[in-house]
Amino acid sequence: MADFFFYLFAFLTVLAAAGVVVNRNAVNAGICLLLSFLGVAVLLVLLDAYFLAALQILVYAGAVAVLFLFVIMLFDVKGGDSRKPYRKIAAVSGILALALLTTGLLSFSRHGRLPSPDLARVAAPDANLKDFGYQLFTTYLLPVEVTGFLLLIAMLGVTLLSKKAAEEAGDPGQEPGGKG
Amino acid sequence: MNHLLTPDSFHPVGLLALGGLPAEVGLNHYLLLSALLFAIGFFGVLLRRNTLVVYMCLELMLSASILAAVAFSRFNGTMDGNILVFFIITVAAAEVAVGLAIIVALFRLRHTVQLEELNALKD
Numbered sequence: 560m561a562d563f564f565f566y567l568f569a570f571l572t573v574l575a576a577a578g579v580v581v582n583r584n585a586v587n588a589g590i591c592l593l594l595s596f597l598g599v600a601v602l603l604v605l606l607d608a609y610f611l612a613a614l615q616i617l618v619y620a621g622a623v624a625v626l627f628l629f630v631i632m633l634f635d636v637k638g639g640d641s642r643k644p645y646r647k648i649a650a651v652s653g654i655l656a657l658a659l660l661t662t663g664l665l666s667f668s669r670h671g672r673l674p675s676p677d678l679a680r681v682a683a684p685d686a687n688l689k690d691f692g693y694q695l696f697t698t699y700l701l702p703v704e705v706t707g708f709l710l711l712i713a714m715l716g717v718t719l720l721s722k723k724a725a726e727e728a729g730d731p732g733q734e735p736g737g738k739g
Numbered sequence: 740m741n742h743l744l745t746p747d748s749f750h751p752v753g754l755l756a757l758g759g760l761p762a763e764v765g766l767n768h769y770l771l772l773s774a775l776l777f778a779i780g781f782f783g784v785l786l787r788r789n790t791l792v793v794y795m796c797l798e799l800m801l802s803a804s805i806l807a808a809v810a811f812s813r814f815n816g817t818m819d820g821n822i823l824v825f826f827i828i829t830v831a832a833a834e835v836a837v838g839l840a841i842i843v844a845l846f847r848l849r850h851t852v853q854l855e856e857l858n859a860l861k862d
Contacts (some may be wrong), residue, residue: 560806561764562764565764565768566764569768569772572772573772573775573776573779576776576779576799577779579779579780579783579792579795579796579799580779580780580782580783580786580787580796581753585789585791585792588792588795589795592795592798592799593809595776595799595802596802599776599802599803599805602769602772602806602842603805603806603809606769606809606810606813607813608809608812608813608821608824610821611805611809611821611824611825611828614825614828615802615805615828618828618831618832619798619828619831621799621815622832622835623831623832623835626835626836626839627794627795627835627839630791630839630842630843631791633843634791634846634852644842649785649786651788652785653782653785656782656785657782658780659845660774660778660781663774664774664775666769667770667774674766675765675766675767675814676766676814680816681813681815681816684812684813684816684817684821686817690818691821691822691843694818694822695822695825699822699826702826705774706826706829706830709820709829709830709833710829710833711837712766712832713833713836714836715836716761716837716840717836718841720837720841720843720844721840721843721844729808739765
């Protein structure tokens with residue numbers, strides 16, 4: 560049953576991800592991005608990472624995708640991409656990258672087999688909130704401090720950027736959607 | 740490289756690279772899915788020319804790496820991958836906030852988000 564769900568949601572996630580790349584309309588691409596994040600969250604549930612799945616939905620689907628959609632609506636971008644033909648160098652690099660990725664995936668699937676134990680026999684890591692808190696405040700205390708500092712810098716930077724942009728455009732009344 | 744091209748190793752679904760895998764879902768399935776999502780995001784970054792969509796594809800790649808880290812964590816039975824993903828999500832949220840603020844500032848200055856029109860450093 561878990562296998563069936565894996566294949567179903569893997570298919571849906573890849574479909575939504577392809578929709579992000581293929582859609583010419585930026586709003587549709589944003590909705591596809593949201594769906595793809597939800598698919599990844601379901602796959603995290605299948606991997607017994609319930610807390611991270613909730614975090615994925617809250618932060619990625621709830622904040623990031625909505626922020627993207629908000630900015631798209633703010634710009635009123637019509638039609639998404641311009642219709643100019645692709646540059647030659649982009650086409651060449653795309654084909655080269657496709658060849659490399661295909662070779663990599665093929666050789667990985669045929670020869671790079673990693674030992675994959677049966678999920679029922681591996682005890683799931685206790686990824687509940689209590690263990691997260693314990694780990695974050697003992698083993699990973701320094702990264703937590705650094706990340707907190709990073710968030711502070713990001714908040715200050717966003718405030719400064721949006722303020723400057725508003726002043727240069729001559730309409731200080733409107734603030735873009737900055738998030739702390 | 741020869742073994743890739745011999746007839747007995749050819750699979751009709753070789754591009755999806757599922758042909759050589761066992762039927763039961765394991766670590767390799769999750770890693771392949773993650774690689775596929777990463778590749779899709781990568782092509783979006785290469786091919787799209789709307790700055791916002793390029794940025795969305797970057798987020799897609801980050802999301803793929805999250806999936807790989809959690810899969811490794813689950814199949815190893817340790818919690819370190821989960822903690823790493825916790826930090827990845829935090830940094831990604833900060834990155835999106837700053838990146839979108841930069842894009843908004845750029846749009847107010849140049850009135851476009853198309854990549855081929857943002858070539859002031861090239862000329």
